Amino acid sequence: MGAPSSKKKGVLDPIIDLLKWTWERLERTLLLGLKIVFPSRFISPMGFLGMLTLIVFIILGVTGALLLFHFTPFFGNCPPAVNGTTYVPANTCNQAFNSVQSINNDVSWGQIVRNIHYHASNAMVLLAVMHMFYQYFGGRYKLRYEILWVTGIVLGVVTVIEAYTGYDLIFNIRGQLAINIGQTLTFYSPVIGANLAQIIFGFSFNDLAIRFYAFHVFIIPIIMLAIMAVHLPRNLVLDIPVASAITGIILVMGGLFPVDVGVKYDPNLATQITFPEWYFTSLYAFIRVHGLNPFIAGAIIPAIFVLIFLIVPFFDRGRKIAMVDRPFWIALGVAALGQIAIVTVWGFRAANPLIALQNENQLVIDPTLFAGSLLIGTALAYGSVYAYVRWRRAKIDQLRAARKPLPFRKLQPYILSKGEVYSLLGGLLVLQGFLDVAVFRALLDNLNNFALLEIGMVLVAFAAAAHIYRVANQTR
Amino acid sequence: MDEKKPSTSTNSTPPTPTQPAASQPPNPTPVKSPLISRRRFLQGAVAASVVLAAASVGASGQILGPQIPTPLPAQVIADWASLDKKYQDVKGDLTTKGLYNESNYSQFFYWQYDSSVSPYYKNVIARLPDVDSSGNPLVNPFYPTDPILSHVVAFNTTCVHLRCLVNPIYAGNPGSGEFRLQCPCHGSQYRLADAVPVAGPAFDLGLNPLPQVELTVDSSGKISATGMRGTPGIGRT
Numbered sequence: 001m002g003a004p005s006s007k008k009k010g011v012l013d014p015i016i017d018l019l020k021w022t023w024e025r026l027e028r029t030l031l032l033g034l035k036i037v038f039p040s041r042f043i044s045p046m047g048f049l050g051m052l053t054l055i056v057f058i059i060l061g062v063t064g065a066l067l068l069f070h071f072t073p074f075f076g077n078c079p080p081a082v083n084g085t086t087y088v089p090a091n092t093c094n095q096a097f098n099s100v101q102s103i104n105n106d107v108s109w110g111q112i113v114r115n116i117h118y119h120a121s122n123a124m125v126l127l128a129v130m131h132m133f134y135q136y137f138g139g140r141y142k143l144r145y146e147i148l149w150v151t152g153i154v155l156g157v158v159t160v161i162e163a164y165t166g167y168d169l170i171f172n173i174r175g176q177l178a179i180n181i182g183q184t185l186t187f188y189s190p191v192i193g194a195n196l197a198q199i200i201f202g203f204s205f206n207d208l209a210i211r212f213y214a215f216h217v218f219i220i221p222i223i224m225l226a227i228m229a230v231h232l233p234r235n236l237v238l239d240i241p242v243a244s245a246i247t248g249i250i251l252v253m254g255g256l257f258p259v260d261v262g263v264k265y266d267p268n269l270a271t272q273i274t275f276p277e278w279y280f281t282s283l284y285a286f287i288r289v290h291g292l293n294p295f296i297a298g299a300i301i302p303a304i305f306v307l308i309f310l311i312v313p314f315f316d317r318g319r320k321i322a323m324v325d326r327p328f329w330i331a332l333g334v335a336a337l338g339q340i341a342i343v344t345v346w347g348f349r350a351a352n353p354l355i356a357l358q359n360e361n362q363l364v365i366d367p368t369l370f371a372g373s374l375l376i377g378t379a380l381a382y383g384s385v386y387a388y389v390r391w392r393r394a395k396i397d398q399l400r401a402a403r404k405p406l407p408f409r410k411l412q413p414y415i416l417s418k419g420e421v422y423s424l425l426g427g428l429l430v431l432q433g434f435l436d437v438a439v440f441r442a443l444l445d446n447l448n449n450f451a452l453l454e455i456g457m458v459l460v461a462f463a464a465a466a467h468i469y470r471v472a473n474q475t476r
Numbered sequence: 477m478d479e480k481k482p483s484t485s486t487n488s489t490p491p492t493p494t495q496p497a498a499s500q501p502p503n504p505t506p507v508k509s510p511l512i513s514r515r516r517f518l519q520g521a522v523a524a525s526v527v528l529a530a531a532s533v534g535a536s537g538q539i540l541g542p543q544i545p546t547p548l549p550a551q552v553i554a555d556w557a558s559l560d561k562k563y564q565d566v567k568g569d570l571t572t573k574g575l576y577n578e579s580n581y582s583q584f585f586y587w588q589y590d591s592s593v594s595p596y597y598k599n600v601i602a603r604l605p606d607v608d609s610s611g612n613p614l615v616n617p618f619y620p621t622d623p624i625l626s627h628v629v630a631f632n633t634t635c636v637h638l639r640c641l642v643n644p645i646y647a648g649n650p651g652s653g654e655f656r657l658q659c660p661c662h663g664s665q666y667r668l669a670d671a672v673p674v675a676g677p678a679f680d681l682g683l684n685p686l687p688q689v690e691l692t693v694d695s696s697g698k699i700s701a702t703g704m705r706g707t708p709g710i711g712r713t
Binding site: 183 | 540541542543544545584585586589590591592593594595598637638639640641643660661662663676677680681709710
């Protein structure tokens with residue numbers, strides 16, 4: 001605040017003074033201890049996927065808080081048909097589902113908020129997994145990154161559990177399948193199984209609803225925040241255009257692919273075949289394998305998978321982090337990705353992946369086919385990636401020995417070539433056509449999701465504008 | 477008891493300094509050696525209070541457990557006359573509209589806990605058809621001699637594989653299959669007569685039979701549930 005007297009007094013001065021005053025006091029808090037970088041030039045979003053995950057977490061928190069006002073965490077009573085009459089579902093049956101349905105159909109803005117919440121939950125799981133693999137391939141789990149890595153893995157597992165408790169709360173048949181499987185696996189865990197199952201799931205279904213509600217809206221988010229407090233690195237990158245684009249894409253997805261409430265779970269009606277959410281079909285595939293114990297399939301195998309990632313930093317002791325220097329770990333990561341992909345696809349398919357699923361007898365997967373595809377896929381991915389990385393390393397060494405320049409891309413200001421401009425414009429035109437069709441569909445659907453789509457498009461457009469402005473500033 | 481140690485007042489040094497303790501033999505006799513030194517007493521007190529605190533925290537963990545509602549008393553769940561009549565009406569009609577329609581020989585009831593508690597206490601009671609498709613007589617193996625209960629079976633419907641609720645079905649084409657209880661989720665099948673798994677994951681994994689509801693019948697033909705052998709979701713062991 002140097003030399004205030006010489007300056008002309010402006011209208012906004014009191015406000016600026018207040019902001020300055022606040023800012024100076026905030027320096028005594030933790031808030032300004034965080035170093036948040038707002039990059040002025042474009043950097044790859046892969047580097048700050050964790051921050052994007054945090055932003056989606058905040059979106060989830062806000063939309064979830066709004067949904068709290070209308071959700072009933074109560075299962076109610078589903079009396080069976082009186083003898084000799086046809087079954088009429090009671091009003092009190094599955095009140096949790098009824099409340100979700102009313103959020104979707106009756107509550108003003110309910111469908112929009114629920115759609116954002118649903119698509120953001122998918123985005124959060126996806127971003128967290130992408131974040132993990134990006135850091136893994138970048139070698140950012142060793143060299144004093146160990147605690148960040150381990151807390152990150154734990155946070156990822158907790159995120160998936162949070163998503164699990166969330167989609168169970170809808171109490172549709174998909175949620176019911178997840179509840180049944182979760183309860184069975186917990187019951188079959190050794191020694192403490194039965195007690196643990198009673199603590200997590202309660203005894204009655206009303207217990208279950210209120211317990212999962214407590215887990216989903218309070219206990220697990222608090223645990224996540226606590227782990228985040230450790231997981232948060234000191235230097236954060238907050239790129240407003242990319243954050244806005246991610247938010248916009250979530251909203252656009254909600255507008256284009258509105259999520260339905262699903263089939264109501266009613267214990268007095270025969271249930272239909274259903275699949276878990278996409279992040280669980282991999283576990284579901286294991287559970288469906290012929291002759292494989294559900295506890296081993298659904299708990300031990302995923303636990304081993306997570307454990308391997310958890311202990312990676314304690315086995316990869318090398319001091320090199322470049323991908324070409326770590327052929328084993330890179331190949332392992334790619335093989336893990338391949339495994340996830342194969343198993344996830346299996347989870348969606350019938351026993352014979354080539355035919356459509358018709359009845360429940362086709363759900364049991366043949367173990368030789370399953371394990372065979374898994375082994376071959378993994379071995380192929382591992383072998384080819386390992387060979388490629390070794391070949392590349394050898395090539396670099398060769399070029400070094402011959403004192404030739406390495407074929408690395410030089411960093412230079414990014415200027416669009418003619419071809420790129422045409423392909424970009426063409427892509428945008430295709431996108432435009434797609435959006436037109438989608439909007440037309442929304443129109444037929446009484447524009448229920450149009451507002452969501454539009455807000456999303458506004459955010460994406462803002463992101464694009466901010467990005468172009470940034471690039472233009474750079475090139476001058 | 478290491479009553480000498482506190483007098484040297486240090487245990488960080490190597491054991492050699494403890495040797496000079498022999499130079500003061502007259503001291504212990506006038507100063508009456510206490511039963512327990514002050515330090516030991518404090519250590520013990522701290523340890524005991526930590527154990528007590530941990531125990532009370534552990535005990536208060538019981539708040540995590542759910543409240544278990546009181547189970548229902550023995551209860552009339554079906555009437556033999558009406559159950560048998562529906563069966564006798566369609567006995568000769570070997571089609572999916574007649575005998576092979578499960579609603580003509582079975583009905584559901586909730587017992588031990590009513591429908592407001594948990595779907596896992598949904599049970600099925602069935603008039604066991606006299607013969608299966610190949611002509612073998614079907615008899616309830618739990619009450620083989622009772623004139624009424626030998627024709628009635630009752631089981632909990634929670635599949636022991638992954639807890640979906642099973643339904644009575646007629647497996648296969650009419651005339652070639654068998655009366656079963658089938659899980660709609662993963663296709664486990666149980667024999668209707670004794671609920672032993674015969675197909676699907678429950679059979680492949682060698683899981684338990686479904687819990688059996690114990691029945692009694694009074695002189696007027698009212699069938700009551702009196703107990704359950706086994707636990708829903710775990711099965712009859």
